Amino acid sequence: MSRWSRICAVRDIPALGARTVTFGAIRVAVFRTADDKIFALRDRCPHKGGPLSQGIVHGEHVTCPLHGWVIGLRDGLAVAPDLGCTARYEVRVDDGEVWIDFTQPARSTAAVASCTHAP
Amino acid sequence: MQKQRLVVVGNGMASGRTLEELLKYAPDLYDITVFGAEPLPNYNRILLSPVLAGEQTLSEIILNDVLWYERHGIRLHLNTKVVRLDRTARRVVSEDGTVADYDRLLLATGSKPVILPLPGRELEGVITYRDAQDTRRMIEAASRFSDAVVIGGGLLGLEAANGLKARGMRVTVVHLMPWLMERQLDRAAAQLLQQSLEARGIRFLLEARTQAILGDADGRVCAVQLADGEPLPAQLVVMAVGIRPNTELAESARLHCNRGIVVNDTMQTFDPRIYAVGECVSHRGVAYGLVAPLFEMAKVAANHLAQYGIGRYCGSVPSTRLKVTGIDLFSAGDFQGGGGAEEIVLSDAAAGVYKKLVIRDDKLVGSVMYGDAADGAWYFKLLREGTNVAQLRPQLMFGDRNLGVAGYQGRERAAAMTDAMEVCGCNGVCKGTIVKAIKEQGLFTLEEVRKYTKASSSCGSCTGLVEQILMSTAGGDYSAAPKAKPLCDCTEHTHEEVRRTIREQHLLSGAAAMTMMAWRTPNGCAKCRPALNYYVLSTWPREAQDDPQSRFINERAHANIQKNGTFSVVPRIWGGSTSAAELRRIADVVDKYQIPTVKITGGQRIDLLGVRKEDLPAVWRDLDMPSGHAYAKALRTVKTCVGSEWCRFGVQDSTRMGIELERALWRMYAPHKVKLAVSGCPRNCAEAGIKDVGVIAVESGWEIYVAGNGGIKTEVAQFFAKVDSREEVLEYAGAFLQLYREEGYYLERTVHFVARVGLDYCKARVVGDREGRKALYERLQFAISDEPDPWKQRVDGIARHEFESLRAT
Numbered sequence: 010m011s012r013w014s015r016i017c018a019v020r021d022i023p024a025l026g027a028r029t030v031t032f033g034a035i036r037v038a039v040f041r042t043a044d045d046k047i048f049a050l051r052d053r054c055p056h057k058g059g060p061l062s063q064g065i066v067h068g069e070h071v072t073c074p075l076h077g078w079v080i081g082l083r084d085g086l087a088v089a090p091d092l093g094c095t096a097r098y099e100v101r102v103d104d105g106e107v108w109i110d111f112t113q114p115a116r117s118t119a120a121v122a123s124c125t126h127a128p
Numbered sequence: 129m130q131k132q133r134l135v136v137v138g139n140g141m142a143s144g145r146t147l148e149e150l151l152k153y154a155p156d157l158y159d160i161t162v163f164g165a166e167p168l169p170n171y172n173r174i175l176l177s178p179v180l181a182g183e184q185t186l187s188e189i190i191l192n193d194v195l196w197y198e199r200h201g202i203r204l205h206l207n208t209k210v211v212r213l214d215r216t217a218r219r220v221v222s223e224d225g226t227v228a229d230y231d232r233l234l235l236a237t238g239s240k241p242v243i244l245p246l247p248g249r250e251l252e253g254v255i256t257y258r259d260a261q262d263t264r265r266m267i268e269a270a271s272r273f274s275d276a277v278v279i280g281g282g283l284l285g286l287e288a289a290n291g292l293k294a295r296g297m298r299v300t301v302v303h304l305m306p307w308l309m310e311r312q313l314d315r316a317a318a319q320l321l322q323q324s325l326e327a328r329g330i331r332f333l334l335e336a337r338t339q340a341i342l343g344d345a346d347g348r349v350c351a352v353q354l355a356d357g358e359p360l361p362a363q364l365v366v367m368a369v370g371i372r373p374n375t376e377l378a379e380s381a382r383l384h385c386n387r388g389i390v391v392n393d394t395m396q397t398f399d400p401r402i403y404a405v406g407e408c409v410s411h412r413g414v415a416y417g418l419v420a421p422l423f424e425m426a427k428v429a430a431n432h433l434a435q436y437g438i439g440r441y442c443g444s445v446p447s448t449r450l451k452v453t454g455i456d457l458f459s460a461g462d463f464q465g466g467g468g469a470e471e472i473v474l475s476d477a478a479a480g481v482y483k484k485l486v487i488r489d490d491k492l493v494g495s496v497m498y499g500d501a502a503d504g505a506w507y508f509k510l511l512r513e514g515t516n517v518a519q520l521r522p523q524l525m526f527g528d529r530n531l532g533v534a535g536y537q538g539r540e541r542a543a544a545m546t547d548a549m550e551v552c553g554c555n556g557v558c559k560g561t562i563v564k565a566i567k568e569q570g571l572f573t574l575e576e577v578r579k580y581t582k583a584s585s586s587c588g589s590c591t592g593l594v595e596q597i598l599m600s601t602a603g604g605d606y607s608a609a610p611k612a613k614p615l616c617d618c619t620e621h622t623h624e625e626v627r628r629t630i631r632e633q634h635l636l637s638g639a640a641a642m643t644m645m646a647w648r649t650p651n652g653c654a655k656c657r658p659a660l661n662y663y664v665l666s667t668w669p670r671e672a673q674d675d676p677q678s679r680f681i682n683e684r685a686h687a688n689i690q691k692n693g694t695f696s697v698v699p700r701i702w703g704g705s706t707s708a709a710e711l712r713r714i715a716d717v718v719d720k721y722q723i724p725t726v727k728i729t730g731g732q733r734i735d736l737l738g739v740r741k742e743d744l745p746a747v748w749r750d751l752d753m754p755s756g757h758a759y760a761k762a763l764r765t766v767k768t769c770v771g772s773e774w775c776r777f778g779v780q781d782s783t784r785m786g787i788e789l790e791r792a793l794w795r796m797y798a799p800h801k802v803k804l805a806v807s808g809c810p811r812n813c814a815e816a817g818i819k820d821v822g823v824i825a826v827e828s829g830w831e832i833y834v835a836g837n838g839g840i841k842t843e844v845a846q847f848f849a850k851v852d853s854r855e856e857v858l859e860y861a862g863a864f865l866q867l868y869r870e871e872g873y874y875l876e877r878t879v880h881f882v883a884r885v886g887l888d889y890c891k892a893r894v895v896g897d898r899e900g901r902k903a904l905y906e907r908l909q910f911a912i913s914d915e916p917d918p919w920k921q922r923v924d925g926i927a928r929h930e931f932e933s934l935r936a937t
Contacts, residue, residue: 014936021929025651025677030934039934043651060693063681065654072654074681074689090580
């Protein structure tokens with residue numbers, strides 16, 4: 010079985026917006042930037058668990074709707090001075106279709122040092 | 129490609145801050161070399177006085193240690209004084225022969241203490257008070273000798289005297305002028321200060337001229353000879369008679385100087401490759417010796433060095449605090465008054481409290497405070513921003529605290545708080561956390577403290593406390609925000625400039641506004657996007673296109689997000705009047721969707737809490753009631769009492785009036801939430817006195833009050849107009865709110881809007897100008913009459929994607 014799951018078309022996600030998708034017990038937020046890059050993060054702010062999918066997307070960041078933490082879409086890391094990170098998932102876009110690898114949270118060198126990705 | 133070379137001469141606070149800012153903007157742009165004449169790396173010069181007084185140590189006041197420079201790849205030459213600047217070869221040479229070539233040069237050579245041309249000035253034991261070395265020498269002298277004379281009763285002189293006294297010396301301060309700190313204090317405040325320093329055992333000789341410094345056989349100072357009187361015994365003499373910009377290097381290179389290295393508003397000197405910041409600079413004819421202006425300069429210089437090319441330094445209003453533990457003193461602006469200025473003075477000599485406010489043309493232009501300077505920050509803000517204080521005048525003297533901040537009564541002195549006590553109730557930040565962050569992160573400004581600790585970043589009512597903690601921890605004259613605050617970090621422009629540009633350039637989208645005003649970020653941030661979206665929509669109704677992605681989730685989902693990610697639903701209940709049928713529908717919805725909490729709100733409505741987002745459209749469909757906009761920066765409720773229909777005291781039908789107002793104004797978006805109330809008689813059961821617009825019935829008609837607020841700071845609404853008919857109530861209230869919609873800043877409540885523009889202005893536009901009022905009211909109706917009910921739209925299928933999850937296949 011392929012580890013990639015098909016989620017939706019790029020156009021199903023509003024530009025500078027997000028949609029959610031659940032995988033098992035985990036809710037994942039799928040973001041689309043102004044230039045149509047797609048990112049996937051666990052839909053849980055490292056601060057107090059706020060739903061990042063509901064935040065305002067700007068550049069390659071999202072601002073959590075609960076207390077305004079800013080999380081990087083590329084690495085899942087909170088922007089300084091806040092500290093924390095949320096799990097991110099590999100995304101592939103093929104022919105306008107969005108695919109996500111839910112099998113394991115992706116690791117980025119920057120993120121590994123400061124947090125664990127245990128869901 | 130080889131990097132450009134930036135050479136920095138001087139390693140004090142100004143250059144340190146410029147480098148920090150520059151590295152934030154452009155970490156890899158330059159190959160950087162720094163020369164510092166002192167042996168220590170960048171340290172906090174303001175805190176030398178607490179070091180002298182034995183309250184801190186030198187190692188505690190280091191801002192950036194040697195490792196910091198290494199980490200950023202900066203070549204640091206300590207103990208290395210630059211003696212030659214060759215502008216043609218673009219090269220500096222130090223005393224020990226170190227050579228550095230530059231593409232850009234930053235001069236931050238600081239200032240030099242003034243040395244009086246007195247006989248004996250070269251004797252051992254005669255020092256100035258300027259740097260860490262001087263501080264060390266004073267500490268050392270205090271351990272060996274018993275008598276000290278400080279020449280100069282200014283800020284530095286008094287701090288030196290206090291420190292030496294604390295270290296056990298007998299200290300006499302010799303001052304030429306008739307009172308202490310004459311450049312910051314008036315005579316009354318200075319006398320109180322002198323009394324309390326005398327109580328600590330410091331002796332003062334005022335209007336005393338030093339004639340000579342006398343030495344012993346070993347060449348060490350032994351006394352100070354005044355123009356009249358006996359010689360004063362002294363084994364240590366501290367000259368603290370002022371500083372002057374250190375322009376030696378610049379002048380030797382024939383760079384234009386005039387009591388400082390002359391710079392323009394971008395901190396560039398007359399040689400375009402050379403920038404200068406800090407105390408060595410003369411900007412618009414002024415040289416600054418306080419840290420706040422230096423930091424503002426640093427920010428501008430860094431911006432230009434980073435080749436961003438935006439930002440101007442337009443000068444600063446300095447403020448001063450004396451860093452002597454236990455003495456609370458604050459001075460800012462033109463504190464002397466005179467020449468048409470008015471003064472408000474509070475003087476309680478027995479309690480040791482003195483306050484003076486100087487007002488000119490209804491604006492605060494200066495203030496001096498002694499004994500109780502807790503409100504200094506607030507006054508300084510009024511002063512810097514040029515706020516019209518005519519309305520505040522009766523309470524002005526009693527300070528910010530007097531304005532009734534919820535939860536902080538009697539808690540106005542940060543010094544008296546323990547580390548465990550909570551400062552910021554909104555974000556649960558205690559004093560110890562703030563102190564720790566300031567020390568460990570090297571914070572200097574309120575903005576930085578907010579960013580790192582979140583303290584005072586929400587409601588702001590503890591701002592004064594946080595500023596006090598900042599002052600006592602980081603040093604006295606901490607940096608104050610620049611006069612005109614930009615909308616957010618994405619731009620230099622203020623709310624006012626952004627609003628004006630959108631109007632003048634006919635900009636119809638937030639994106640167009642960002643392009644026109646050269647936003648630094650590709651699509652703004654969570655702060656500016658909602659503001660811009662509101663500005664274009666309110667300026668160009670029916671023309672501008674709404675951008676849902678620029679709205680906070682509540683306004684996008686048309687419900688209030690809760691801490692667990694569910695939402696709350698508040699249907700509109702006109703004037704707080706409902707019916708059995710509506711209540712039955714609400715009850716059925718609660719059962720059907722298993723809504724866990726049903727709550728009566730303060731605005732006479734019903735709140736259904738814990739609704740799943742995907743259920744929202746169905747809940748709205750089944751409720752079959754209009755949106756209550758309880759989630760929006762818009763008209764919320766119109767609270768009413770029962771009025772003359774039932775009440776034995778009621779003189780008008782307040783319920784009907786309230787419903788008419790709510791029907792006329794609902795769907796009205798505004799800079800912030802808007803709440804109304806209508807009471808049927810002056811007993812005012814609808815609590816109209818704390819609403820954005822409050823209407824109170826009287827026998828002969830209606831009284832209208834505006835700009836009340838029941839939030840963090842309870843603000844009583846102010847009388848606005850008396851009218852005869854219900855139609856007039858609608859027109860006056862609508863016109864006032866339209867004025868607020870057109871000219872208010874995003875997230876500014878009516879109380880702050882009116883405080884900013886003045887109640888008289890609002891009255892002139894609405895009450896005094898009949899045509900203008902009608903035009904305002906018409907524009908309001910034009911803007912909101914075809915605004916749809918967002919719930920109905922979504923029941924009909926609009927924005928379905930907002931409420932549906934995706935499914936993986």
